[in-house]
Every structure is written in C-alpha cells, then in structure tokens.
Amino acid sequence: MNQANVPQFNIHVGTELTWNVKPILHEIRHALEKLLNSGESSMIDLRSIPLAPGEEETIINTLGRGEVHARLDVLGPSEVYETQFAGVWLVTHYNENDSIVSRFIEVTEMPDVLKSQPEDVAHSLDELVTELGTEET
Amino acid sequence: MTKDVRLQGGEPEQAPEKGTPEKGTLGEALRSQGVSRRSFMKFCATTASMMALPPSMIPLVANALEKAKRPSVIWLSFQECTGCTESLTRAHTSTVESLIFDSISLDYHHTLQAASGAAAEAAREAAMEENHGNYLLVVDGSIPLDNPGYSTIAGISNLDMLKESAKGAAAIIAVGTCATYGGIPHAKPNPTGAVSVNEIIKDKPIINVPGCPPIPVVITGVLAHYLTFGSIPELDHIGRPKVFYGQSIHDRCYRRPFYDKGQFAETFDDEGAKKGWCLYKLGCKGPTTYNACATTKWNNGTSFPIESGHPCIGCSEPDFWDGGGFYKALSLPTEDLSKTAVYTAAGAAVAGVAISALNRAKKNTSNKIHIKTTIDDLRK
Numbered sequence: 001m002n003q004a005n006v007p008q009f010n011i012h013v014g015t016e017l018t019w020n021v022k023p024i025l026h027e028i029r030h031a032l033e034k035l036l037n038s039g040e041s042s043m044i045d046l047r048s049i050p051l052a053p054g055e056e057e058t059i060i061n062t063l064g065r066g067e068v069h070a071r072l073d074v075l076g077p078s079e080v081y082e083t084q085f086a087g088v089w090l091v092t093h094y095n096e097n098d099s100i101v102s103r104f105i106e107v108t109e110m111p112d113v114l115k116s117q118p119e120d121v122a123h124s125l126d127e128l129v130t131e132l133g134t135e136e137t
Numbered sequence: 138m139t140k141d142v143r144l145q146g147g148e149p150e151q152a153p154e155k156g157t158p159e160k161g162t163l164g165e166a167l168r169s170q171g172v173s174r175r176s177f178m179k180f181c182a183t184t185a186s187m188m189a190l191p192p193s194m195i196p197l198v199a200n201a202l203e204k205a206k207r208p209s210v211i212w213l214s215f216q217e218c219t220g221c222t223e224s225l226t227r228a229h230t231s232t233v234e235s236l237i238f239d240s241i242s243l244d245y246h247h248t249l250q251a252a253s254g255a256a257a258e259a260a261r262e263a264a265m266e267e268n269h270g271n272y273l274l275v276v277d278g279s280i281p282l283d284n285p286g287y288s289t290i291a292g293i294s295n296l297d298m299l300k301e302s303a304k305g306a307a308a309i310i311a312v313g314t315c316a317t318y319g320g321i322p323h324a325k326p327n328p329t330g331a332v333s334v335n336e337i338i339k340d341k342p343i344i345n346v347p348g349c350p351p352i353p354v355v356i357t358g359v360l361a362h363y364l365t366f367g368s369i370p371e372l373d374h375i376g377r378p379k380v381f382y383g384q385s386i387h388d389r390c391y392r393r394p395f396y397d398k399g400q401f402a403e404t405f406d407d408e409g410a411k412k413g414w415c416l417y418k419l420g421c422k423g424p425t426t427y428n429a430c431a432t433t434k435w436n437n438g439t440s441f442p443i444e445s446g447h448p449c450i451g452c453s454e455p456d457f458w459d460g461g462g463f464y465k466a467l468s469l470p471t472e473d474l475s476k477t478a479v480y481t482a483a484g485a486a487v488a489g490v491a492i493s494a495l496n497r498a499k500k501n502t503s504n505k506i507h508i509k510t511t512i513d514d515l516r517k
Contacts, residue, residue: 043192
C-alpha cells in the first residue's frame with residue numbers, strides 16, 4: 001500500500017494530561033544526586049513504564065545530546081550516548097531489523113556495556129598469544 | 138589459571154578458567170557461537186527487561202543464565218488456531234529472542250517440526266524418556282472431553298496425549314486463553330466439551346500465559362524466567378505470572394487520566410475519540426483485564442489496541458468471549474463517579490475498588506444471562 005493511502009489517525013494526548021514525563025525527569029534528578037554524593041549508579045527501564053504516544057520522545061528530547069556517542073555491534077546494533085546532562089546516558093538496544101528491543105536511561109559515569117569485559121579480555125589475550133605463536137613458527 | 142575445587146564427598150575437580158563457562162550451559166553455547174561477553178550483557182539486559190525485572194537484577198540474570206542448562210521442551214497444540222505459535226514466531230525476528238529459543242531444546246512441536254506422523258511421535262517419546270522429570274511441557278489449545286475424536290494427533294486423542302506427556306514434565310506452561318481457560322472452543326455452547334489444561338492435570342505446576350494470543354515477549358519472558366531461576370514465577374489466583382498479569386490494563390493505561398476526569402469517547406468518530414479520550418463507554422474491558430499490553434505493547438513495542446483507538450476486549454480473562462459484547466460498557470460511570478475524580482486520592486482508591494467490584498459483578502451477570510446463538514439464528 002502506498003504510504004499516502006494509509007489512513008492517518010489523529011490520536012494524541014494533551015500535554016497537560018501526560019503522566020510520566022515529569023516523574024521520570026525527577027527520578028533522574030534524584031539518581032544524579034545519588035551518583036554525585038555516593039558514586040552509586042542507577043538504571044531506568046523505559047519499557048517498564050506506561051507511556052502515552054509521544055512521551056518517550058518528550059523525555060529523550062528534554063535530555064538532549066551531549067559529547068559522547070557510541071554505536072556498538074553486539075547481537076544487532078546498540079546506541080549509547082551521553083545526554084546534555086553529564087552522567088545521564090541513553091542506551092538503546094536494537095535487533096537485526098533495527099527495531100528497539102530495550103531502552104534504558106543509565107545514570108552513571110560510564111555504562112557497563114561500553115567497558116571491555118574481563119571475560120573478553122581473557123579471551124583476547126589467548127587469541128593474541130596464539131597469533132604471535134603462529135607467527136614465530 | 139586453574140584452581141582446585143573440592144565438591145562435597147567428591148574428588149578435587151578442575152574449576153573452569155576465568156571467562157570459561159561450564160560445559161553444557163547456555164554460557165558455553167553462546168561463547169562457542171562467538172557471542173562476546175559484551176553481547177551477552179546486552180542479551181541479559183533485554184531479557185531482564187522482558188521479564189519485567191528491575192535493571193538492578195541484570196547482573197544476577199547474567200550470572201544465572203550463564204550457568205543455565207538447556208532444558209528439553211515438548212510443545213503440544215490441541216484445539217487452537219495456531220495464533221499463539223504465530224504470535225511467537227512471526228512477531229519478532231530479534232536475535233535476542235532467537236537466543237532464548239537457541240537456549241532450549243525444542244524436541245517436539247508438530248506445527249514447526251519437519252517430521253510428521255510416527256517419526257514425530259517417536260521424537261516426543263524419546264525426549265520424554267531421556268528427560269523424564271525435567272522437561273518443560275508447553276500446551277496451546279483446549280482439550281475436548283465430549284468426544285476424543287474431535288481432535289487427535291497421529292491418532293492419539295488430545296486428552297491421552299496431554300496425560301501421557303504431563304507425567305514426566307517438570308512443569309507445564311499453558312499458552313493462550315484456550316489452554317489456560319478453554320478459550321473460544323469453550324465459548325457457549327461449548328460444542329466439543331472443551332476444557333483447559335488445569336482442569337485435567339492436577340499434580341504438576343502449571344503456569345497460565347493467557348491472551349488471544351499472548352504477547353510474544355510474555356511467552357519468552359516466562360521461558361527466560363524458568364531458564365534463569367530454574368523455577369516457575371510467582372502466580373496469581375488463576376495461575377498467571379504476577380510479573381506480567383499483576384496489574385489491570387486500566388491501571389497501567391495512559392488514557393486513565395481521561396477516565397479519572399470523566400472524559401470518554403462516546404462513538405468511534407466523535408471529538409472524544411479524536412482526542413484520545415477513555416474508551417470505557419465503548420466497551421473497554423481494561424478495568425477487569427490483567428495483562429502487560431499497556432507497558433510491553435505489541436509489534437516490537439509499537440502500540441497496543443487502546444493506543445490504536447480500540448477498546449480492550451479482555452482476551453486474557455476466562456470466558457472473555459461470553460462477556461456480554463465487546464462494545465458494551467462494563468458499567469456506565471454515573472455522574473457521582475465523575476465527581477469522585479476531584480476527591481482525594483484515598484477516596485479515588487476506594488471508588489476504584491468499588492467500581493472494580495461492580496465491574497466484576499457485571500461481568501458475571503453478563504456471563505449468566507448470555508443468550509445462546511443457534512444455527513437457526515445464523516440462518517435468519
């Protein structure tokens with residue numbers, strides 16, 4: 001079907017009635033205070049909260065974009081970026097069809113998924129040793 | 138890099154090296170497929186989200202999943218439309234969900250497997266014998282009791298196959314409203330004498346995953362829970378996992394503020410409908426329906442029926458088909474109800490309980506007075 005022929009429904013929610021945008025932004029503020037005062041990280045699963053159409057976009061637009069942006073190739077793509085609020089990160093996991101499978105707001109100095117994992121480091125060391133051994137023989 | 142680990146009453150054993158998962162576990166299967174730990178962390182984060190667990194549980198999920206053994210799964214399909222299997226296999230092509238399926242051994246599913254007839258039944262019997270006491274039995278569809286001949290597989294009646302397969306199962310997952318509560322085959326006048334799994338099997342843990350069909354992520358979430366914790370999740374009074382069915386659609390609906398303000402769509406094309414107001418008066422069964430649609434949503438989290446402008450039909454509830462009409466309001470809110478919205482939160486909560494009780498009573502009454510449709514009626 002041609003996109004122009006798809007019926008358009010004007011189903012929306014007035015901004016005065018949206019529920020969860022402000023509470024989530026306040027939750028992020030509390031999480032930032034906790035990070036600053038005790039170094040403790042927090043995560044918010046955006047898929048666990050009932051959001052009206054457009055609310056997730058409102059939250060994301062309010063957080064904006066900051067200095068760091070990373071794209072990962074891990075069982076399909078993932079996108080990680082720091083928002084304009086330092087310490088507040090948006091982590092979005094996609095499947096191979098670029099559909100979002102999970103989305104988190106992480107309040108941390110660095111999301112774990114960006115760090116090299118000890119198991120992968122150990123595996124890499126083995127691989128490098130093998131590689132060097134192969135070259136010497 | 139190795140160290141000795143002494144097992145109770147056993148000889149010293151070589152512990153796996155750091156970063157080397159135990160043999161026969163999901164961790165080993167993933168590592169052998171070249172899945173990095175970072176990828177595994179993504180898998181665990183998504184799985185925890187799928188199971189509706191708080192993000193703080195992700196490290197525990199990772200630890201448990203890495204050590205999880207691959208369970209054998211036997212999937213039986215009885216009186217059903219295959220919508221549940223369609224929901225599961227068509228809705229997502231996600232790598233993450235594929236991994237959930239790679240981490241089980243689906244030994245029998247007559248719709249999906251290549252083998253048929255005697256060869257298929259031999260596979261089921263072999264899986265039951267090899268994994269006696271440990272396999273998971275998944276059932277979709279209801280079971281006809283009036284005449285065993287109404288539904289058979291390879292000449293075996295649904296009743297016999299269910300009883301035989303349930304004997305050695307560790308647990309049973311009833312998928313879809315037909316398997317959980319009889320569903321549409323059980324709708325009045327129930328011509329085949331259809332019943333649910335838990336009306337026949339009484340001595341096994343049964344997890345009910347209702348819905349017509351159930352949300353695919355809920356099905357995989359229940360499997361992931363079993364894989365992760367090796368146990369069944371906490372269930373409500375009609376056998377549903379509380380984590381997915383613990384709250385009503387109404388309580389989690391983004392249109393709830395309109396209900397509280399007394400703003401309702403009266404028809405499908407009026408101003409209220411266009412403004413996205415509450416669909417209660419158009420028959421929405423959200424207040425008496427417990428499911429995860431409002432948060433998990435459908436089609437990769439795109440939307441759910443109410444978001445698309447259609448009332449909830451209550452498909453995850455027993456006897457939803459006989460509930461008195463999809464477009465008939467449970468009970469029309471009175472003027473007094475609208476006024477309660479401006480009262481205190483405590484007052485509103487009390488009103489909510491009262492309305493909920495009223496709705497349940499209404500639903501029960503609707504079921505009782507339901508008039509049977511006969512063949513003669515259809516011919517008119």
